[in-house]
Amino acid sequence: MKSRMTVVPVKQLSAALALLLVTLTAPAAHATNSGPELQGVLRDLLAWWPGEYDTQPQVQLERSLGAPPDGEHDRQYREFTRVDVPHLGQNVIYGEVRSGGPDGALIKGQQVMYIITIDSVRQVVNVTGRRIKGGPEFERVYRDPEKLRRVELDPAYGGNCDFRFRRYGPVLRGVLANSGGDNRACTMVSRNSGQTMTWDADWMIGPDELWVFDNGYLLDPARPTQPGRLFSGREDMTHERLYRIRRFSCRSEAPGPAAGTARAAGSAAPVLGDRVSDRGGEFVVSLPTQPGLRARLQRAPLPTGSPAVLEDALSLELLAADGARVLAATREPGTARSIAVDFQQTRLRCELPR
Amino acid sequence: MRTAKMKAVVAALGVLVATHASAAETTASCDRELGAKVFELCSTCHSLKPGDAAREGPNLRGVLGRAAASSDAQYRYSPVLQASGWTWDEATLDRFLANPRRALPGTTMTFIGLKLANERQAVICHLRGAR
Secondary structure, rough: HHHHHHHHHHHHHHHHHHHHHHHHHOOOOOOOOHHHHHHHHHHHHHHOOOEEOOOOOHHHHHHOOOOOOOOOOOOEEEEEEEEEOOOOOOOOEEEEEEEOOOOOOEEOOOOOEEEEEOOOOOOOEEEEEEEEHHHHHHHHHHHHHHHHHHEOOOOOOOOOOEEEEEEEEEEEEEEEOOOOOOOOOOOEEEEOOOOOOEEEEEEOOOOOOOEEEEEEEOOOOOOOOOOOOEEEEOOOOEEEEEEEOOOEEEEOOOOOOOOEEOOOOOOOOOOEEEEEEEEEEEEEEEEOOOOOEEEEEEEEEEEOOOOOOOEEEEEEEOOOOOOOEEEEEEEEEOOOEEEEEOOOOOEEEEOOOO | OOOHHHHHHHHHHHHHHHHHHHHHHHHHOOHHHHHHHHHHOOOOOOOOOOOOOOOOOOOOOOOOOOOOOOOOOOOOOOOOHHHOOEEEEEEEHHHHOOOHHHHHHOOOEEEEOOOOOHHHHHHHHHHHHOO
């Protein structure tokens, strides 16, 4: 018993020394684009990317503080969902783009499966975006596992361009390149028209933001060394800044009647808006004396007292029926999980589901 | 009195001649070559060939004079275009082509637009030619 007691610690010590030796001689766990770092990029990409995003805060800010040279950015909504499609890959995210906001129309050709792999030779995380066959029929396909099993990639589009993702400080950044090449831009021939197009794209993904720059140029055969004429994107080379949407449940906590209905003590407060987007989502608030009021929930980089400082804030505003006059407003830090505003005898509260 | 009438007739004729001259000038400035060249920017998404199916956008053959969102029954037009009440005449096309997303927020056409008026006119002329 005694001898065994002495043997075990020696074995443990040897193991610890061996581990120390391995640790000291191995490359640092987060060396630039090392295997462990790329694993970390993949992990963060899968954690951060899925979700709903809206450019609404950017549009609003540009409207109030000034637009870039090319004019105000467009209102755009993007939705990304990790999907289980083993026939396409192990790590796959499905994405859709809508014009004008969450309820806008689906942009044709923007229903894409993003297949994610680690490329240890180039030391990047590769994201290959491929259009799906059938387009609109597969709108929000992630909701239907049976349909997901039937999803096919459209062979007529893409397959020769990859986003190469690496970590850049606090964000992950992917630049588009020709598959198998190292050019910064991606060149492809349109199967529709036979024309050569070049895409210059640069995406940045953080925990709450997705910045998208995506310019398309049409090559002029008379000037093959020039990038061509811009036909899609922005001349001022600025990014669409898409902000993550959180969905709040909004209720009236009026001690008296609100939303047109009296509430018995102890009963659940009436829900005025379910799944309200914190990126400019609105809902109707009808008070007995003032029907048809509106409330707006807004998380955005909002101006503070100093013109040079914007802070991530969440605001809840009660608006007159015309939508122009603010009757009451309150502000909380952007990450707040609930927010309430009082008006007359009514308290409006919006909170994230627990 | 007679002189006054004569003057009015001459003035009216003058207006008529000026209008006619202006129309002739528009036709003369219809630069089909430039129109075909600029339309190459559109042709990755739109065909003008008879019978060609929609690409990202609908076939634009015969679009001039038609109600917006009406030329291809199979094509899924954006709700904002369907609700626009537009007819594709020179004025609406010129406005839309200058900056589609500014002219019709919510449109699903991702084309950046044509800043130069002569290019827009040339494309409209090219579209008019494809009937």
